Each structure stands twice: as structure tokens, then as C-alpha cells.
Amino acid sequence: EPMKIVELDKADGTAGPDFIAVAWSPDGSQIAYSGRSPHRGRTVTIMNADGTARRVLDGHWESVSWSPDGQRVLLVGWPDEAGEGHFDLYTLRPDGTGLERLTHDDLYERSASWSPDGTRIAFSRGAATSGATVQVQDIYLMDANGSHASRLTDGKGINVAPAWSP
Numbered sequence: 001e002p003m004k005i006v007e008l009d010k011a012d013g014t015a016g017p018d019f020i021a022v023a024w025s026p027d028g029s030q031i032a033y034s035g036r037s038p039h040r041g042r043t044v045t046i047m048n049a050d051g052t053a054r055r056v057l058d059g060h061w062e063s064v065s066w067s068p069d070g071q072r073v074l075l076v077g078w079p080d081e082a083g084e085g086h087f088d089l090y091t092l093r094p095d096g097t098g099l100e101r102l103t104h105d106d107l108y109e110r111s112a113s114w115s116p117d118g119t120r121i122a123f124s125r126g127a128a129t130s131g132a133t134v135q136v137q138d139i140y141l142m143d144a145n146g147s148h149a150s151r152l153t154d155g156k157g158i159n160v161a162p163a164w165s166p
Contacts, residue, residue: 055096102146122162
């Protein structure tokens, strides 16, 4: 039987009327999701699979995914303390601590994906030409700590949503 574990509480504002991304931890014990909140922006919430032990990270988060070993969560967006940021890649521990910025440039990163062994991250990157609208995006590959980024596509179109073969 289905079990409701998240419900919008407009007074609380920790969840939104819609979810942007939802991801299970590799062992199935936790869920991470990003959602729009009328009071807190686009938060990321990490909680136990039964809905207990919620940890909320405020910011403007578009997507969330787990590292294959379950030790880090990959986020696309920016935290509140970054002000009016733009889309960069961050990781944090599942307990909500240890936020680390992986990319820091004038380009917009999106569509990030862990390699099956957790050592690399594939993502799309592009320059905004009008507001946050990106007209050209390329696929990049980098080490999981944010180092050694290299472009894989040719800069002639919109290349997004890289995926790994298992």
C-alpha cells in the first residue's frame, strides 16, 4: 500500500507543490529530493525512506543524485549564501554537512551524472546568452572532486543529459 512521506505544508515551506528531482540512496535507506517552496526557494531535502530525520538545504537546487557508494550527494544549483548565483555543481554528505563546490566559473553547469564507480562526473556546461537561457551546451567530464574537467563535445549545439553505461 502506498505511504505518503512528504506533504506540502504551506506554513512550514520545507516541501513544494512539485518536485524537481527525486533520488534514492544506493542502499535504499534514504531519499533526496529537490522541490520548489513558496517560503524557502528551491530546497534539497534528505531524509530516511520512512520520512523521518529530514535535513533541508536552502538554496536554488535543480537536481540531486547520490554517489554510487552513498557517501556524497551531487547537487546542481547554488546555496542561499551564494546570493544570486548560477548553476554550479556541489556535493555534500547525506547528513547535510560538508557542502563542497566543484565548479566555479562563469558558465552554467547542468545535467550532472556520476560514473558507475563514483570516480568521475559527466555534466553539461554552457554560457548563458540571455538571462539563464543557454544556447550552446557541451558535455564535460571531470574527476569526482571537481578537478581535470575536459570537454567531450564540439560546441556546435545543445548537448545535455549525459548518461553512463553500467
